[in-house]
Structures are given as structure tokens and as C-alpha cells.
Amino acid sequence: ILLGHRMSVGSMKTLRSGPNDYVFVNFVDHGGTETLGFPNDDLHLEDLNAALHTMHEQGKYKQMLWYVEACYSGSMFENLSPDFRTLTSPPTRPLTHTRAATRVSSTWTSMRIWETAGVSTG
Secondary structure (H helix, E strand, O other): OOOOOOOOOOOOOOOOOOOOOEEEEEEEEEEOOOOOEOOOOOEEOOOOOOHHHHHHHHOOOOOEEEEOOOOOOOHHOOOOOOOHEEEOOOOOOOOOOOOEEEEEEEOOOOEEEEEOOOOOOO
16 A cells, blocks of 8 residues: 555555655554554564655655554654654554553543553553
């Protein structure tokens, strides 16, 4: 999806961006150390870094922002090259679980995210 390849699964949508585009990536799912989980596969740190390198070299964005809500999400970005012009906002440190709780009523919805260390992030 990030590299603009045509997909035959899911929504079949793909990223069609260029050198003047700002790209926002929102990932909410499971994660492990240097891994993000998808329903049928995992994205490993090496593969993410290779994709970001290719995107940078091909001018697929001007700047990119990632928000990743997954356990250990910080481990995916702690050594990211500054050359990639990529900002990240993982809600956890590299070796921390994330837990979420949702409360829904007839008038409002709220979500709190916290780390198992007890530090509130939301």
C-alpha cells in the first residue's frame, strides 16, 4: 500500500502520492517488538525501513506523520533515519504494552489509552 502497488485484497486502495504531498498513516492493531500485526501477516521493522527508504528515494511524500496504536509501537521508530522526513507518534515506549478502554453512553464516547507502567497518555 505504501509503495503504491495495486492491491487485490481488503479495500484495494493504495497510496498515490508525490513529492509535494503530506502523508498521514494511522495504524491501530496489535504489535510486538519491532513488529506490527495485520490479520494475515506481520510488518517487521526491516520491511518498514525498506519501504520508507524506497518511498523517500522515489519522492512519494514531502513529509510523513505516523500514529501507531499498538503494543511496543515505539520499537518501530526509535532508530528512524532523519533523512526520511518522517514524524512519529507512537503512544508507547519501545518495550511497553498498551491497553485501551472505551466507554460509550447515549451522549458521548471517550477512549483512554494507558501504558502498563501506569502512565496516562490520553
